[in-house]
Amino acid sequence: MLKALLALKERVKNQRGLTLIELLVVIVILGIIAAIAIPMVMSQQDNAAKNTNAQNLSIVQDAVNRYYTLNNGLPSGFALNDLLEAESGTSHIGGPFLDSLPAVKTFTSCSGAFQLNASNKVAILAGAAASTTDNTAACTQ
Template sequence: MNKGIMMWINRKLKGTRDESGFTLIELLVVIVILGILAAILIPKIATSSDEAKKSTCETNMNMIESAAQRYYFDNDAYPALGDLEPDYLNQTPVCPFGDLYTIDATGNVNRAAHAH
């Protein structure tokens, strides 16, 4: 018999293969691992985004309240939010949640739900 044919028969009997690549099982294992990692990381990313929005909102409210106090010292009355521009605020801050900021009669700043 030919030596090449004998080698081919030996490979087939031993179950060795010449093909390169991944088996379906290997691909499924990788996909499952990636799914598990995504399930762990996505909630943490979403939570940190909400925390950043809350922090931005609080900072905006403190800045508006500070400007309202300065307005009060100059005018002996608390302003409406629009009265603060441009002398006390360069630009009215935008709520990251889409809500509107309001200033009450005592100078406190509140976040009012935005009518969609």
């Protein structure tokens, strides 16, 4: 037993550590990997936000279509917040159509909110009511 411990101690004593050159090579390799991976990950975040916006747009449009079908049209001054209201007699049948109104995932070329455009389709619109900009294509494709 004592012999085995002495042999183990001798083996540990003879082991070499990493040289400075080996350590620098490892650091350079990790830097190269990071330089390649970080831009790829950042671009995927924009793609994920676009996909989220496209799915949310589809869900809100489906809720508007269900409201339209059950109520035989949209009331004047219809806002998407009306989709969140519970059923209230004959003037508002079948609600709520959404639990909550999703927010638009913003990124460099996308901003705005889900709103109805002039043709009663859900779009991502930005700006004041008089000068709204349709950002649907920039936010979903």
